[in-house]
Amino acid sequence: MSSGGGSAATLLEVRDLSVRFRTRDGTVQAVSNLSYSLRRGDTLGIVGESGSGKSVSNLATMGLLNRAYAQISGEILFEGTDLLGLRPEQMRRIRGKDIGMIFQDPFASLHPMYRVGKQLAEAVQAHEDVSRDAAWRRGVELLEAVGIPNARARARDYPHQFSGGMRQRVMIAMALVHNPAVLIADEPTTALDVTVQAQILELIDKVKREFDCGVILITHDLGVVAETATHVLVMYAGRAMEHGPANEIFNAAQHPYTWGLLESMPTIEKRLETLIPIEGSPPSLLHPPPGCPFHPRCKYRFEPCDGERPPLFQMQGGHLDACYLSPERKRELWTKRIGAELGVTG
Amino acid sequence: MLIYIARRLIWTVVVIFAVVLITFVVFFKLPAGDPALRFAGRSPTTAELKLIRHRLHIDKPFYIEFGYFTKSFFLGDSNGWPGLGYSYEGDVPVIQEIEQRAPRTLCLIGGAAVIWLVFGVAIGVLSAVKRRTLIDRFAMGFALFGISAPVFWLGLMGLYIFWKTLHWTGGSGYVAFTQNPAAWFSHLILPWIVLALLYMAVYARLTRGNLLETLGEDYIRTARAKGLSERRVIFRHGLRASLTPIVTIFGLDVALLVGGAVITESVFNLQGLGWLAINSVFTQDLPTVLGVVLVGAAAVAIMNLLVDIAYAFLDPRVRYS
Numbered sequence: 001m002s003s004g005g006g007s008a009a010t011l012l013e014v015r016d017l018s019v020r021f022r023t024r025d026g027t028v029q030a031v032s033n034l035s036y037s038l039r040r041g042d043t044l045g046i047v048g049e050s051g052s053g054k055s056v057s058n059l060a061t062m063g064l065l066n067r068a069y070a071q072i073s074g075e076i077l078f079e080g081t082d083l084l085g086l087r088p089e090q091m092r093r094i095r096g097k098d099i100g101m102i103f104q105d106p107f108a109s110l111h112p113m114y115r116v117g118k119q120l121a122e123a124v125q126a127h128e129d130v131s132r133d134a135a136w137r138r139g140v141e142l143l144e145a146v147g148i149p150n151a152r153a154r155a156r157d158y159p160h161q162f163s164g165g166m167r168q169r170v171m172i173a174m175a176l177v178h179n180p181a182v183l184i185a186d187e188p189t190t191a192l193d194v195t196v197q198a199q200i201l202e203l204i205d206k207v208k209r210e211f212d213c214g215v216i217l218i219t220h221d222l223g224v225v226a227e228t229a230t231h232v233l234v235m236y237a238g239r240a241m242e243h244g245p246a247n248e249i250f251n252a253a254q255h256p257y258t259w260g261l262l263e264s265m266p267t268i269e270k271r272l273e274t275l276i277p278i279e280g281s282p283p284s285l286l287h288p289p290p291g292c293p294f295h296p297r298c299k300y301r302f303e304p305c306d307g308e309r310p311p312l313f314q315m316q317g318g319h320l321d322a323c324y325l326s327p328e329r330k331r332e333l334w335t336k337r338i339g340a341e342l343g344v345t346g
Numbered sequence: 347m348l349i350y351i352a353r354r355l356i357w358t359v360v361v362i363f364a365v366v367l368i369t370f371v372v373f374f375k376l377p378a379g380d381p382a383l384r385f386a387g388r389s390p391t392t393a394e395l396k397l398i399r400h401r402l403h404i405d406k407p408f409y410i411e412f413g414y415f416t417k418s419f420f421l422g423d424s425n426g427w428p429g430l431g432y433s434y435e436g437d438v439p440v441i442q443e444i445e446q447r448a449p450r451t452l453c454l455i456g457g458a459a460v461i462w463l464v465f466g467v468a469i470g471v472l473s474a475v476k477r478r479t480l481i482d483r484f485a486m487g488f489a490l491f492g493i494s495a496p497v498f499w500l501g502l503m504g505l506y507i508f509w510k511t512l513h514w515t516g517g518s519g520y521v522a523f524t525q526n527p528a529a530w531f532s533h534l535i536l537p538w539i540v541l542a543l544l545y546m547a548v549y550a551r552l553t554r555g556n557l558l559e560t561l562g563e564d565y566i567r568t569a570r571a572k573g574l575s576e577r578r579v580i581f582r583h584g585l586r587a588s589l590t591p592i593v594t595i596f597g598l599d600v601a602l603l604v605g606g607a608v609i610t611e612s613v614f615n616l617q618g619l620g621w622l623a624i625n626s627v628f629t630q631d632l633p634t635v636l637g638v639v640l641v642g643a644a645a646v647a648i649m650n651l652l653v654d655i656a657y658a659f660l661d662p663r664v665r666y667s
Contacts, residue, residue: 092573095573103568115662
């Protein structure tokens, strides 16, 4: 978490973020004590099941949560400024300009009644006082940059005339209009065909380099972040379970929940019957279990797990892990699990 | 687009023809008494009655009668096109009667429609944007009042307060615009407001519901994520998408009022088409009933066509499919 200058400057730093929603049935603890940071050139993969708080934490960053219902505490520092302390108008000026966001469902995320070029031009004019023609031309340039063939003519089309993958490219173009420092992609490939998924991920990685920004890639699929992420944050029930450099997470995962995610991840080598689902279902965020939120589903739970909440323990290699198991025991268990799996496949 | 409109127009004619046929059958089968008797005036001779029956074609089976009617309708008669024949009451051409009544109804509907559309949508938007605040509750309370308050009561109260007591407006009755524009306005303002109030309430609720639903859409989140101002998000993105269902209902409401603004026309003694329709039903005046029904059916068909054309402009997805 160095905040030095140069290309590795910290763009975004989330500190102890908690988001609660007051509902009729009680208070939902959507995000609890979450901290992470993002530097220029990083791709932070935030991985978790539905309802793990991965989207909510980023909607908080964008200022897109309705503060009438969401209680947000902690700090979200963007280039040193706490976004949570900004007035709505100040936040609006950052949104779409310094932080761009693309969403899960490209079919629903574009306005069905406006031409694609118009929607891009609107994004340009939201933060820049330029003529309609200039804004339109900038939009066409971006469509070209994200690989839409015949961009000049396509800009005059409506969203329903585009395929899902092309629409997601339009969304990416729209988020890049002002060359943002941070690009947040919320499950950008979930609604797309598998063949198109890889193209979109590649495109996101390419624009990260070309536009020199930091990317937050939210997904429920570890496979999605495997190729491009530099860092991985595993979330469960609104909390960070494991957090560290991507190669650490993939090669030396520490948390039993991460092991579960890794094992339920399909790869070419793995046969379907060897995919191991995680038993049970995520806990209610209205009444989260005491201690480690994963303990009711964890095979290795022991005395401390349902007591105090585990803190994030510092592991080797800048790796953080919220599990009470000792490093030696974890190594032993993980080797056994991998061994068992290799035995089946081999 | 032109082919589409032409095809729709042909269908419109078919629909109107069907409406005429149904109305014709209903009235022919009703035990109506002998129209010739009323048509002939006091104590007619048998020869006179026979002649009248022959002239009205009611001495023939009803399908031949209908044939004559259809023929003169499509080809016109001595009173011009469309040929609607003579009223059984007073030997007046039906077309002339309608020409006299239609402007009153159209003026009433036109003014009221502008008021209810503008204020209804405005109140709905305000209510949706200020959801769950005092403004929203007040607006929706007002809407409930507008929907619940009977038009005849509102009309009479309006007349009592603004005409009889305060002398702010003209009283009941209709003054032609060409005759005296100021009096025209002063006589119509109360009926406009009274008729508009009911629809305004419905439109306010409709707009509120639609807009709230639209504001929950993903593309609204995208608009916010772009950093657009809240005003632009609500009006350019939210309201734009909520308008289509409102346009549909609007077209239908206006069309139905052409023959159906009966209560308002009666309370304010405007003697428009609704009034004409009711009167001719009571007097079993078949040609006039048919005439009004035709105008009403044509209004519905034409408004539907206009709504469909408006749709193509409002929603690009319709245009291309």
